[in-house]
Amino acid sequence: MVSRTLLVPQGEFELSRIPDVELLQAWDAADEFILNHIDDIQVLSRHRKLLILNDAFGALSVALANYPVYAWSDSFLAQRALRANLVANGYPVEQVKTNVDIGFPTAAVDLVVIKIPKTLALLEHQLYALRPILHHDSKIFAAGMARHIHSSTLELFETILGPTTTTRARKKSRLIMVERDHLLNEGQSRFPDYYELEVDRNYRIANHASLFSRDRLDQGSRLLIEHMPIAEAYRRIVDLGCGNGVIGMIAASLNPRAELLFCDESHMAIASARENFAAAFGSSREAEFRVDDCLQGVADASQDLVLLNPPFHQQHNIGDMIAWQMFRDARRVLVDGGELQIVGNRHLAYHAKLKKLFGNCETVASNNKFVILRSIKNPVNNHRL
Ligand SMILES: C[S@@+](CC[C@H](N)C(=O)[O-])C[C@H]1O[C@@H](n2cnc3c(N)ncnc32)[C@H](O)[C@@H]1O
Known part of the structure; x- marks a missing residue:
């Protein structure tokens, strides 16, 4: 069992x-490094x-919640974890301000703490977004695992x-100190x-900074698009884990009477x-x-077709827990006879x-890398839920 109690100078x-x-623990050595350093200085x-950017499960924001904190994250799951961890530690969920979309705070900040995100492009975007809200005395620290x-x-x-300077690694994490050069x-x-993207016609595909396959169509998604299911019976189609929405857009174009629902846990995906x-x-x-965790807010037995290219990462970790939750949710929201069609490695x-x-x-x-699978919700198997 891993520890659930974070012990840092700010408390337990x-x-x-x-x-x-x-x-897996809800924090890493880089979080501990930052919290110790903030206390030291x-x-x-x-x-x-x-301002805290990319706090994975709320460890930094909860430990610093007695100060005026704004926590910005692209991930709805990270924001949910933050809220749950605030409550678990006796704070109201409003104790820490969070973003509701991709908008960045506009008021000046005195201290910025950045957890290095998985996507370098997201970091690049965030550093530009920070520039106008830093003043001459603003302090900027970042940290991450050395790898x-x-x-x-x-x-x-x-x-x-x-x-920019960095410290030596401590417990395989490093701290980065930055001075703003005005x-x-x-x-x-x-x-x-x-x-x-040229499919049934030409599409111009926008991708915000954190997106999956930001510069070209993913090969798995391409295969799914080439075998897009088309039927009069599809009136409600879901693009689950939609990213920039290409799968749902082609589904909409080839099923002109269908209503589309796009779901993703990334604010930038939904904006794109x-x-x-x-x-x-x-x-x-x-x-x-x-913006949701899988299909949590979607009514049971309300959709005819769910299309999915499942994620195999959450932040820096690999696993199939989220894919499994997506399959279960897809089954729940499908009508009897409804279909789930996925593409995967x-x-x-x-x-x-x-x-x-x-x-x-x-x-x-x-093909040699990907496979498209289809499952149909059959009332006979309802006991399997
Ligand atoms: C492999 S990408 C596919 C993106 C897009 N459908 C495509 O084909 O280009 C998986 C997507 O699932 C999203 N995702 C990850 N965890 C999720 C969750 N718990 N709920 C909803 N979406 C999630 C990711 O943000 C990502 O956009």
Whole structure:
């Protein structure tokens, strides 16, 4: 069993992950490094505004919750974990302010704490977004596990914010200290960026900074699009884990009478999907866009078809827990006779999971890397839920 109690100079905190994975802790050595350093240099006061970026499960924000903290995250799951951990440690959920979409805070901040995100592009975007809200005395610290900090990471800090130094590794984590150079040329984030996609017609696909397969269509998604199911019976189609929404957009185009629902736990994914759908269909088509954990807020037995290219990472960790939750949710929201169609890497062995859950699973198509699988919700198997 891993520890659930974080012991740092700020106090003792009970912390869990979402989803809760028995062998994984809700914080890492980089969080401890930051909290110890902040205590050493005594930079906090109740009047100094703190911005925390990419806090994984709320460890930093909960430990610093007695100060005015704004926690910005692209991940709805991270935000849910933060809320749960605030409550578990006796704070109201409003104790820490959080973003509701991709918008960045606009008021000046005194201290910025950055956990290095998995996507370097997200860090780049965040550093540009920070520039206008830093003042001459603002302090900036970042930290991450040493294996996630490369020379390209440090270069980003240097070129966008100013002189950057790092500490030696402690428990395999490193601290980065940055000074804002106010004489650096102004510049701005290059995100969202765009690529062109030719399917039944030409689409211009916007991608905000944190997106999966940001510069081209993923090969698995391409296979799914090439075998897009088309039927009159599909009136409600879900693009689950929609990313930039390409799968749902092509489904909408080839099933012109269907209503589309786009779901993702990333605020930037939903912003990209919304922008791409509007660019493709204008006001001629309406769709729903949900930032959610899998399909939590979606009614049972309400959808005809769920399309999915499942994630195999949560932050820096690999696992299939989220994919498994997505399969279960898909089954719950499908009407009887409704279909789940997924694409996955051949080695991920989703076939056995779907067979177990739905009682059936057929291969629709495959190539040397990916396979498309289809399961149908059959009332006979309702006991399997
Ligand atoms: C492999 S990507 C597929 C993206 C897009 N459908 C495509 O094909 O390009 C998986 C997506 O699942 C999203 N995701 C991860 N965990 C999720 C969760 N718990 N609930 C909803 N979406 C999630 C990720 O943000 C990511 O956009």
